[in-house]
Amino acid sequence: MLLLGIDVGGTHTDAVAIGPDGLEAQVKVATEHDNLLSSIKNSLGEILRHTDPARIKQLNLSTTLSTNSIVEGNYEDVGVIVSAGPGLDPHSFMTCKDFHVIPGSLDHRGSETKRLDNLALEGAIASCRNSGIKVYAAITKFSPRNPSHEKSIELAIGDNADFITLGHQITGRLNFPRRISTAFYNCAVWRVFNKFADAISATLDEMGLGQIKVNILKADGGTMPLDLSRKVPVQSIFSGPAASVMGIIALSNITHDSIIYDIGGTTTDIAIFAGGSPLIEQEGIHIGSHPTLVRALKVHSIGIGGDSAISIMDGSVRVGPNRLGPSIAFGGEIPTLTDALIWKDSCSCGNIEQSKAGFSAFAAGNVMEADRLADQAIGYAVDRIHDSTRALVDEINQQPVYTIHELLENRKIIPRKIYIMGGPAQAMKMDVFRKFRLSTEVPQNYDVANAIGAALTRTTTELELFADTERGLMFIPSLGHRENIPRNYRIEDAEKDAMNHLLAHLGEMHVASDGSNAQITSSSSFNMVSGSSTVGRNIRVKCQIKPGVDRTYS
Amino acid sequence: MLKAENSLGIIFFPAFDWAISPTHPEREERLLYTQDQLREEGLFDIEGIREYKPEVASSEDIERVHFCFPEAEAVATRSHCISAGGAIKAAELVMSGERERAFALVRPPGHHAMKTVQGSRGFCAINIEAIMCEYIREKYGPKRIAIVDTDCHHGDGTQDVYWHDPDTLFISLHQDGRTLYPGTGFPKECGGPKALGRTVNIPLPPNTSDAGFMMVMENAVMPILEDFKPDLIINSAGQDNHFTDPITNMNFSAQGYAALNSMLKPDIAVLEGGYAIQGALPYVNLGISLAMAGVDYSHVREPGFNPETLRESDEIIDYIATLCEGVKDVYFTPPSESIEGVISGEWSVRHRNIFYDTEGFTESQTESLLLCDHCRGLLKVETQREGGPMGFGLEIPAAACDKCRNHGYSLLEEAQVKSRYRYIQLINRRDKDYLRYGF
Numbered sequence: 001m002l003l004l005g006i007d008v009g010g011t012h013t014d015a016v017a018i019g020p021d022g023l024e025a026q027v028k029v030a031t032e033h034d035n036l037l038s039s040i041k042n043s044l045g046e047i048l049r050h051t052d053p054a055r056i057k058q059l060n061l062s063t064t065l066s067t068n069s070i071v072e073g074n075y076e077d078v079g080v081i082v083s084a085g086p087g088l089d090p091h092s093f094m095t096c097k098d099f100h101v102i103p104g105s106l107d108h109r110g111s112e113t114k115r116l117d118n119l120a121l122e123g124a125i126a127s128c129r130n131s132g133i134k135v136y137a138a139i140t141k142f143s144p145r146n147p148s149h150e151k152s153i154e155l156a157i158g159d160n161a162d163f164i165t166l167g168h169q170i171t172g173r174l175n176f177p178r179r180i181s182t183a184f185y186n187c188a189v190w191r192v193f194n195k196f197a198d199a200i201s202a203t204l205d206e207m208g209l210g211q212i213k214v215n216i217l218k219a220d221g222g223t224m225p226l227d228l229s230r231k232v233p234v235q236s237i238f239s240g241p242a243a244s245v246m247g248i249i250a251l252s253n254i255t256h257d258s259i260i261y262d263i264g265g266t267t268t269d270i271a272i273f274a275g276g277s278p279l280i281e282q283e284g285i286h287i288g289s290h291p292t293l294v295r296a297l298k299v300h301s302i303g304i305g306g307d308s309a310i311s312i313m314d315g316s317v318r319v320g321p322n323r324l325g326p327s328i329a330f331g332g333e334i335p336t337l338t339d340a341l342i343w344k345d346s347c348s349c350g351n352i353e354q355s356k357a358g359f360s361a362f363a364a365g366n367v368m369e370a371d372r373l374a375d376q377a378i379g380y381a382v383d384r385i386h387d388s389t390r391a392l393v394d395e396i397n398q399q400p401v402y403t404i405h406e407l408l409e410n411r412k413i414i415p416r417k418i419y420i421m422g423g424p425a426q427a428m429k430m431d432v433f434r435k436f437r438l439s440t441e442v443p444q445n446y447d448v449a450n451a452i453g454a455a456l457t458r459t460t461t462e463l464e465l466f467a468d469t470e471r472g473l474m475f476i477p478s479l480g481h482r483e484n485i486p487r488n489y490r491i492e493d494a495e496k497d498a499m500n501h502l503l504a505h506l507g508e509m510h511v512a513s514d515g516s517n518a519q520i521t522s523s524s525s526f527n528m529v530s531g532s533s534t535v536g537r538n539i540r541v542k543c544q545i546k547p548g549v550d551r552t553y554s
Numbered sequence: 555m556l557k558a559e560n561s562l563g564i565i566f567f568p569a570f571d572w573a574i575s576p577t578h579p580e581r582e583e584r585l586l587y588t589q590d591q592l593r594e595e596g597l598f599d600i601e602g603i604r605e606y607k608p609e610v611a612s613s614e615d616i617e618r619v620h621f622c623f624p625e626a627e628a629v630a631t632r633s634h635c636i637s638a639g640g641a642i643k644a645a646e647l648v649m650s651g652e653r654e655r656a657f658a659l660v661r662p663p664g665h666h667a668m669k670t671v672q673g674s675r676g677f678c679a680i681n682i683e684a685i686m687c688e689y690i691r692e693k694y695g696p697k698r699i700a701i702v703d704t705d706c707h708h709g710d711g712t713q714d715v716y717w718h719d720p721d722t723l724f725i726s727l728h729q730d731g732r733t734l735y736p737g738t739g740f741p742k743e744c745g746g747p748k749a750l751g752r753t754v755n756i757p758l759p760p761n762t763s764d765a766g767f768m769m770v771m772e773n774a775v776m777p778i779l780e781d782f783k784p785d786l787i788i789n790s791a792g793q794d795n796h797f798t799d800p801i802t803n804m805n806f807s808a809q810g811y812a813a814l815n816s817m818l819k820p821d822i823a824v825l826e827g828g829y830a831i832q833g834a835l836p837y838v839n840l841g842i843s844l845a846m847a848g849v850d851y852s853h854v855r856e857p858g859f860n861p862e863t864l865r866e867s868d869e870i871i872d873y874i875a876t877l878c879e880g881v882k883d884v885y886f887t888p889p890s891e892s893i894e895g896v897i898s899g900e901w902s903v904r905h906r907n908i909f910y911d912t913e914g915f916t917e918s919q920t921e922s923l924l925l926c927d928h929c930r931g932l933l934k935v936e937t938q939r940e941g942g943p944m945g946f947g948l949e950i951p952a953a954a955c956d957k958c959r960n961h962g963y964s965l966l967e968e969a970q971v972k973s974r975y976r977y978i979q980l981i982n983r984r985d986k987d988y989l990r991y992g993f
Contacts, residue, residue: 086855087595087840092556108590108836113857142594177596289555291599400607403571404632526583527576534577538586
């Protein structure tokens with residue numbers, strides 16, 4: 001039985017096949033930026049030449065398709081219909097030209113404080129229709145408390161749309177501006193993603209792999225089944241860094257607070273583990289010029305990588321953040337961090353002689369000894385990585401908490417171990433160790449950790465449950481599930497319901513889960529008081545399938 | 555993307571696990587809907603606005619300000635220390651230059667806590683603004699500070715803490731004390747003998763709305779502030795002047811609160827009261843935050859807001875116009891004698907009974923200020939909770955003269971020898987010497 005993992009990155013596409021006893025095949029091919037499908041085909045073809053197709057059970061795919069499409073603005077026009085009510089001016093969050101604000105409002109408990117203006121809504125839809133819009137996003141303020149206005153908009157749009165995203169279906173977390181941009185992006189990439197998904201299915205059929213299960217990676221380090229991803233393509237953005245982090249989990253047995261570095265060509269990605277688990281971004285990831293509600297692992301990127309150019313300004317040596325072509329070892333002209341590492345004999349790759357000659361010429365040109373230049377360049381890079389890491393850990397430790405208990409308990413992250421992967425990992429290991437004085441490890445197979453992470457990571461999902469016993473209502477926005485509850489509904493009932501719905505949702509996605517990975521991440525119950533008597537309870541429960549890998553090996 | 559004109563730090567601490575009692579207005583639920591509103595608005599995504607975690611105030615921070623009997627740990631719970639710590643964090647953000655302004659959205663409140671603390675009154679145990687101001691002065695040196703209290707209740711605690719301090723201007727806008735707790739806050743209460751005109755009370759008639767408040771701001775508060783030239787402006791941002799507040803009778807709105815802060819431009823705002831937790835707080839807190847950050851707040855409107863029906867009568871406007879002139883006189887031409895205290899030898903002495911409504915007991919207190927020609931004077935307090943032991947407090951101010959300082963220590967020695975007091979506390983701001991005996 002084989003699990004395949006493919007990570008389509010900016011420069012390389014990595015693919016692995018993992019069997020019960022470990023890595024059975026690995027491939028690295030160049031990514032064709034304008035034809036991601038062919039990169040996937042090529043790597044898959046290579047894998048198939050080394051393995052028995054009949055043993056393949058599953059393919060997990062991390063692709064930059066949605067990310068590229070958004071970053072390059074290569075997506076279709078979306079009709080965005082919002083209803084805001086009091087607060088910030090919704091026009092501040094205008095994502096595109098077909099952006100319409102409809103009068104109407106709900107308050108923080110989900111009560112309607114102003115009816116949705118149907119006339120204005122009809123007008124907005126007509127205007128979108130005239131612009132040839134075929135995909136729509138409908139977002140109203142506080143829709144995770146009450147989706148009725150979004151549903152009315154959906155109903156009114158009806159046949160005008162090939163696809164509609166409703167804000168409350170994305171997540172139950174509150175953040176109206178982010179919900180707008182997330183729903184917008186989801187619509188914008190919907191068609192291009194679905195074409196890609198069709199092509200993937202067709203390709204697998206051609207290769208005789210029609211029966212295998214296909215999952216798409218998400219930025220939170222988990223996967224979603226291909227069928228589900230067709231409805232929420234926005235969840236596939238920025239899955240690359242997450243794949244690498246999950247790879248480290250598979251390759252190393254992480255139990256302490258740790259720092260993970262993925263040193264690439266142009267950037268170093270920094271991730272922090274609390275105990276054995278990766279930290280998740282509190283709100284969601286930023287893309288384009290908008291923050292979103294797409295759940296992601298907390299990964300901080302800085303402009304230091306193997307290809308970062310070395311420069312000298314006023315006698316001080318700097319590295320990055322620019323990449324000015326490849327290293328001299330690979331035919332470039334300006335020395336890079338990699339060339340400095342080659343000079344110090346920490347690293348041997350590319351054309352060593354050419355690299356050393358170019359490096360010493362550059363040093364001589366700046367009246368510096370080559371040894372000193374290399375030391376200072378590497379020192380600068382390690383210092384930058386060190387300072388950014390400290391700032392990141394401080395920021396995490398400063399994160400607000402809302403109860404006295406949490407504030408006084410004051411759990412702080414204190415990293416005890418460092419894991420490094422990526423091209424220059426082995427070469428920089430000792431320099432990093434000397435700076436941090438922490439146990440530093442470079443796991444085996446680190447160069448395909450991303451694909452290994454992709455292959456082994458499990459399907460994740462999260463949901464929020466919101467109950468108001470005064471109204472006798474329970475609502476799970478992301479599932480669109482609304483149910484009447486008795487007045488004596490308690491937090492324990494809510495936790496049980498949330499977990500049951502989470503596992504049932506997994507079942508619907510045909511994912512087997514025994515529930516051991518399901519966890520309640522937060523849960524609270526507030527007595528609601530009117531006058532001087534308690535009129536009900538306001539209950540909020542969040543639960544998730546925690547990101548993780550199905551097996552590890554090292 | 556929205557960008558704040560002034561960088562703003564918000565210390566949001568709802569204390570979701572603390573209440574005075576399960577159905578008390580000061581309960582877990584109080585800032586729940588405010589949190590929902592701020593999150594849903596995406597307030598912390600606005601460039602320049604950032605959320606911070608509070609510090610925890612230490613006993614020293616509290617005892618730098620208050621005479622606490624029997625001791626700081628007994629009168630202030632952990633929640634009070636965090637709430638005061640939230641204010642301290644706000645001060646630290648502004649003083650260190652990390653943020654231009656800061657808003658401590660914390661609970662429980664503190665403006666009814668007086669100089670001497672024997673327990674809780676008006677939902678307050680320790681005065682979080684005063685603890686913050688004295689933290690600033692201890693760490694960053696002497697500062698002229700103006701505290702503008704916009705809570706609907708008279709800030710009698712803050713008034714009492716700064717009664718004798720000429721470097722702190724305390725202005726309180728509140729519902730007239732003849733109609734609301736704590737029943738004080740009249741213009742004639744204008745400071746102790748050494749700080750006359752540094753306490754300015756502006757009691758407003760019930761049903762005052764946006765126009766009335768803004769008139770007071772424009773015609774009284776701003777001219778006074780312009781003259782006082784404070785280094786720092788603090789807003790004690792109580793929100794119970796709101797037209798939906800269940801325990802008061804005013805007609806102020808979220809727009810009004812935002813406009814007020816837009817004009818006042820406080821360096822630091824600290825949440826005080828405000829118990830219309832669903833209809834008012836989410837919108838008022840949003841309005842204040844946006845106004846402080848310099849972001850457009852014109853769309854912030856609470857449900858049920860109708861400026862026509864809320865508008866005050868012409869009679870009220872006329873009354874307020876007259877009142878503004880009167881309170882300006884309080885500051886610009888203060889009376890030559892304080893209304894409180896009788897001169898006894900070289901001391902000005904006040905005898906008072908203070909009722910602690912939250913806990914239901916009375917404290918009797920004798921406060922004496924040494925009338926000194928060289929400094930604001932040594933302060934001593936004798937206090938006794940009914941049926942309880944006697945406590946004695948001595949405060950030597952930061953700018954005390956040698957005579958007052960030495961006199962303070964000789965009084966301290968005398969008090970110890972006489973053993974009349976169960977507890978003795980010394981606050982020596984000049985030498986940063988803080989002592990407690992008998993605890």
